[in-house]
Amino acid sequence: MLYEHLAIADVVLITPKVFEDSRGFFFESFRQKEFEHHCGDYRFVQDNHSASRQGVLRGLHYQLKHPQGKLVRVTRGCVFDVAVDLRVNSPTFGQWVGARLDDERKQMLWVPPGFAHGFYVISEFAEFQYKCTEYYFPEDQYSISWNDSDIGIKWPLSGDAPLLLSDNDSKAISLKEASFQF
Incomplete structure (x- = not known):
């Protein structure tokens, strides 16, 4: 798998190696040791x-007492997935990163605890x-509001x-x- 740290370095885009032939495809979607090496020591x-x-926008969701790290992927269709840094002591607090996730490329996004998360459905169904x-x-x-001007997410509506x-x-x-006390 290829692990690409995005503009907010703790958010990671993961691209699996997909083996395809006339029968279909196979790929490894998760390997604990490799994930720990690139993303940190987390347990799911x-x-x-x-x-x-199409048109559904879910988010931007976050938790305070029980913050969730999320390893997300699309198994049918296409979405624009977003992570917003809510860690108040982070140099990237209030900033966002996004990635287009779909069933063709089979990429995953690691969104660590302390981030708000949301996605917008681009395809007819996802x-x-x-x-x-x-x-x-x-x-x-x-x-947090999906269209908060202080965050400025460029959703592909x-x-x-x-x-x-x-x-x-x-x-x-x-x-x-919002208040943040993770």
Whole structure:
């Protein structure tokens, strides 16, 4: 696998070596020792799988008491995936990085604990899977507005599909309004 540290160095784009022939394909999607070497010593405790249609934007989600590191990938379709640094003592606090993830390239993105995470569905339909370093606690789920001008994410929004947000995400707060005590 190829591990590429993005503009925020702790966020890593992982490209697996895919073996394809007339029967289909095979690739190794995770190897603990290699992951530790490139991303850090983390243990995964929960796997999640979501399906969304075009125009769905999920996020920007984060946790305070139980921050989750997430190893994310798309197994069907295409999304634009985003990580926002919320570590208050970080030189990149409030900055974002994004990557286009799809089922063709089979890339993964490592989003460490202390980051907000979100994605926008570009394709007609997408299935999104991710491993988490902490269990999900609904009472510890927070959202920063997807279009916060202080963050300035350049989402590749499609004019063809209406933007679809959950009720919680449509009520998300700004980065300035949020408090962070990881």
